[in-house]
Amino acid sequence: AQSVSQHNHHVILSEAASLELGCNYSYGGTVNLFWYVQYPGQHLQLLLKYFSGDPLVKGIKGFEAEFIKSKFSFNLRKPSVQWSDTAEYFCAVGMNSGYSTLTFGKGTMLLVSP
Amino acid sequence: GAGVSQSPSNKVTEKGKDVELRCDPISGHTALYWYRQSLGQGLEFLIYFQGNSAPDKSGLPSDRFSAERTGGSVSTLTIQRTQQEDSAVYLCASSVGLAGEDEQFFGPGTRLTVL
Numbered sequence: 001a002q003s004v005s006q007h008n009h010h011v012i013l014s015e016a017a018s019l020e021l022g023c024n025y026s027y028g029g030t031v032n033l034f035w036y037v038q039y040p041g042q043h044l045q046l047l048l049k050y051f052s053g054d055p056l057v058k059g060i061k062g063f064e065a066e067f068i069k070s071k072f073s074f075n076l077r078k079p080s081v082q083w084s085d086t087a088e089y090f091c092a093v094g095m096n097s098g099y100s101t102l103t104f105g106k107g108t109m110l111l112v113s114p
Numbered sequence: 115g116a117g118v119s120q121s122p123s124n125k126v127t128e129k130g131k132d133v134e135l136r137c138d139p140i141s142g143h144t145a146l147y148w149y150r151q152s153l154g155q156g157l158e159f160l161i162y163f164q165g166n167s168a169p170d171k172s173g174l175p176s177d178r179f180s181a182e183r184t185g186g187s188v189s190t191l192t193i194q195r196t197q198q199e200d201s202a203v204y205l206c207a208s209s210v211g212l213a214g215e216d217e218q219f220f221g222p223g224t225r226l227t228v229l
Binding site: 105 | 147215
């Protein structure tokens with residue numbers, strides 16, 4: 001079965017610091033990759049996704065992620081975080097084979113101090 | 115409606131009681147998913163519906179858990195004889211296409227507490 005590993009459970013940064021959240025998956029086939037975000041008191045929502053093409057994808061609010069196939073990774077980055085980026089971030093993987101579900105990582109809680 | 119809705123938002127029950135959790139997906143979304151979110155455990159897949167049928171029930175943790183979907187819309191997740199380990203936030207999501215290939219839209223969740 002596929003699995004998704006997020007390296008850090010909690011990250012604390014000051015505003016304007018750079019962010020990189022790690023995500024690795026275990027599946028040898030073609031995958032679709034997602035980052036979802038859950039802001040305090042809000043629903044989970046899609047941040048960005050990769051299906052094919054340019055491995056560097058850009059999402060909302062200045063976030064981007066890079067798919068590195070050889071490393072089975074899809075790390076999330078932002079050059080300069082804001083207090084409003086405080087949230088929990090989930091990486092998810094779907095197999096590109098008509099399979100119906102996503103496998104989610106355990107999440108990384110990001111706290112940005114003003 | 116505008117988004118996925120779930121009810122109740124909170125449910126407190128006693129061990130051994132049955133509970134029903136409801137999900138109203140976005141209109142027109144044929145795929146519907148149930149997840150369980152426990153502290154520090156991420157999202158645990160429970161069951162998936164395509165229309166009214168459930169091709170994938172692999173995530174249901176025990177036979178105390180069941181779900182149905184009627185009219186290709188509303189879904190109900192039922193937990194019988196609840197146990198304390200069932201306490202979690204139960205999330206529903208819907209999508210136009212399959213989850214592995216399309217964005218899922220999540221509801222606000224139902225927080226279940228089993229005393």
